[in-house]
Amino acid sequence: MTRPKLLNRPERRRALLAAAARAFARGGFAATSLAEVAAEAGVSRVLIYRHFDSKEQLYRTVLEQTRDDLMRATGGPDKLEPSSLTALVEFARQHPDEFQLFFRHAGREPDFRAHADWLRVAMTETTQQYLREVLADHRLRAWASELVPSVVIEAILAWIEAGFPQHDRAADTIAAVISGVIEAIGQAGRPDGS
Template sequence: MRLARSERREQLLDAATRAFARSGFAATSLDDVATEAGVSRVILYRHFESKADLYRTALARAAEQLATASESEFGGPAVTELLRWAEANPAGFRLLFHHAAREPDFRAEADQLRAEMVIAVRRNLTELIPDRAWADWAAQLGTTTAIEAIMAWLDAGRPDPDQAATRIGDAVAGVIQAARPRS
């Protein structure tokens, strides 16, 4: 089917995100992406210079979608927003937080996204945890806990989706509680 250039590009990015999320950058060929998209490699090269360009574009797109969703769509607590986005976009979540973080050529992008998340969490902890060192610790660990808990939830088949945000939020709250001043 003939698509407008922008529609084809989005279709290719969707397919690339799914393909790369299954196996990562190194283990996914352009033939794998082309098969996922139902197109030839020639079509991929009409839109992307290389496999690395396609991967980097898929990462940037997933990060942008996550930022957009957390700013405007959901409006709830950060864990709930992150979980909802992961539920709607499991391939994008895996690409950002599992594969990109383990790919030497793309780790900087994953680290930057994670650092931005930690900064946002840290801002929200200022009043709860006055000791800066403990607030930094809680922001780092809370972010890691949320990401890894959501990844485990996806891997487990998304059990009890109505309670998942509460359960993952409880785990993050435990980190925050551990960092709060002791009386």
């Protein structure tokens, strides 16, 4: 019988964070016990406590790591641009548990919402900048700027749940949906509605 490879402390911590992301992605913070995280990782709760003081610290660490990984993937909140959509979709494909945890669960949990809010704010500000030439009415631009990040995130979440269909064209499809949203809002602002 082959003994499992023992992991050094940094490797074990990374493995615990990945397992925690998978476990928490299924139900969020409140609905996921530390025992479920331990089972997902194939370790005891005692081993988790050697790395993290509490379930809350573990959850926050997973969210912080996801935030940092998202910043690296997309260029960070100050460098978002249209090509960041492709990077965001690719991140979601490679890290679906982390993406779902970050945007579906943390975004709905008051104690952890701030972790996801920074990217939504950055996406809204970026959208606002790009729409200045397309939508002259500041109220329509504000509406579109708030709507586009929500559409992007929900589209990616739905894409993950559908099993990553057309993964090589997903970013283009989402970009087309965004264009349709912006066009529809722009039409709503025309006096004749056309």
